[in-house]
Amino acid sequence: MADLPLEHVHIEPEKPAGSDGSADSDAGSAPAVFVLHGRGADEQDLLPIANELGDDRHVISLRAPDPLQGGYTWYELDLSAGGLENSQPDAEDFRRSLDLIDESVEAAIDAxxxxxxxxxxxxxxxxxxxxxxxxxxxxxxxxxxxxxHGYLPESHADLEPDGIADKPVFVGAGAGDRVIPESRSRAAADRLEAIGADVTYGSYPGGHGVGRGELSDVVAFLESNR
Structure with missing residues (x-):
């Protein structure tokens, strides 16, 4: 296991794609997905989802830096706006995690x-x-x-970066999600679309979790954006 700034699990592709799309062990560098778990979970939590995304890409599932209730968290919550449904990331914690992830991605590309x-x-x-x-x-x-099942934090909601045009983004939400209400995910999708991203949005029955229908749509999204 490579030495990255964040603890992680790495799964190699079973069938690295050659230039013609066929399996080729000499194909060189391969695609990858970095996986970021939710609050109180760990780097193992989303592996069942990642394993559905095809066997021709690396999976690097990162562990958040701070322990929390038997798992880990990327940041503490700022609840000053009133309740979990209106929470924002703690600014200092959030910045630290963003930097650690960026450094881990950079290190993993080489490693x-x-x-x-x-x-x-x-x-x-x-x-x-x-x-x-x-x-x-x-x-x-x-x-x-x-x-x-996420949202755009206030710290980033007004950004309009160059290079976002036509970037494929899939945003999924739970119609019955009481942790992150669907309205917050919908607002994130609308904002990303407004600044030019190529957004696919899906609303699914149930709460704060990923069901089979949502996973199937994620797989289809990735198949169309290879």
């Missing part, structure tokens, strides 16, 4: 021979919030983003 032009990021909840923020800071870094 695992990743294709720097085929890097995606998939996040759930806090991981989705972080994923969309990373995209707005460095849209050229990521080929696509999947953000499930």
């Amino acid at each position: 695992y021979d990743l294709d720097p032009d085929a890097i995606g990021v998939l996040g759930f909840s806090q991981g989705a919030i972080t994923s969309m923020s990373l995209l707005l800071e460095e849209p050229e870094r990521f080929a696509w983003v999947v953000a499930l």
Whole structure:
């Protein structure tokens, strides 16, 4: 396991794609997805989802830096706006995690021979919030983003970076989500679309979790953006 700034799990592609799309062990650098878990989970939590995304890409699932209730968190919550449904990331914690993820992506590209032009990021909840923020800071870094049950924090909601035009982004939400209400995810999708991203939005029955229908749509999204 490579020495990255963040603890992680790395799964190598079973079938690295050659230039003709066929399996080729000499193909060189391969695509990758960086996976960012939610609050109180860990780097193992989203692996069942990541394993559905195809066997021709690296999976690097990162662990958040701070322990929380048997898992880990990317940042503490600022609840000053009133309640969990209106929470924002603590600014200092959030900045630290964004920087650690950026450094980990950079280190992993070299350590695992990743294709720097085929890097995606998939996040759930806090991981989705972080994923969309990373995209707005460095849209050229990521080929696509999947953000499930998250929102755009106030610190990033007004950014209009160069390079966001036509960037594929999948935003998923739960119609019954009481942790991050669908309205917050919908607002994130609307904002990203307004600044030019190529947004696919999906609303799904249920609460704060990823069901089979949502996962199927994520897989279809990635298939169409290879």
